Amino acid sequence: QKEVEQNSGPLSVPEGAIASLNCTYSDRGSQSFFWYRQYSGKSPELIMSIYSNGDKEDGRFTAQLNKASQYVSLLIRDSQPSDSATYLCAAPDILTGGGNKLTFGTGTQLKVEL
């Protein structure tokens, strides 16, 4: 059974700082990872996907994947109060029958303080 683990937080950072969110996974065969942002009472929103080792940057967001260490992270530069949310790490399970499902971590709550 694939497992994805995250520190539940809350992680508090001051406005303008870099927020670093981490995720570890159990399945060495995992090839791709997704970061979702979920505001309280809302549905998850896909903000980053990463498919290969190394860094992927998109605006203020950088996803980092280290397959050898089974570790994926999300960096948010110049954190803003609007970044305050729960960040969910997810990895797809390729299932028999050709489908897949996402296995989610429990999420890390980020609070950006003024």
Add this chain to the structure above:
Amino acid sequence: KAGVTQTPRYLIKTRGQQVTLSCSPISGHRSVSWYQQTPGQGLQFLFEYFSETQRNKGNFPGRFSGRQFSNSRSEMNVSTLELGDSALYLCASRGLAEAFFGQGTRLTVV
């Protein structure tokens, strides 16, 4: 491009009733998955449909069922509702790799 649409947004039902939730995926997406989200259990996979066929099912009782129509719209049904079924039900639409969620249906069972 329209996103994933779920209806209704909110529902209040009493124990023992049944409920049907609807999901319209992104145009062109053939895979629709359903998830249940509760504070205690996080996001749990219910089932996935692709081209009108259920490909996979999570570890939920048979009271939870679903179907997919030829236009890829999907419905899920929960029969004999229990208090523990109160949750946010999310539909995810997937093309090749990335999955996009609808706004969710918040079900409250009283």
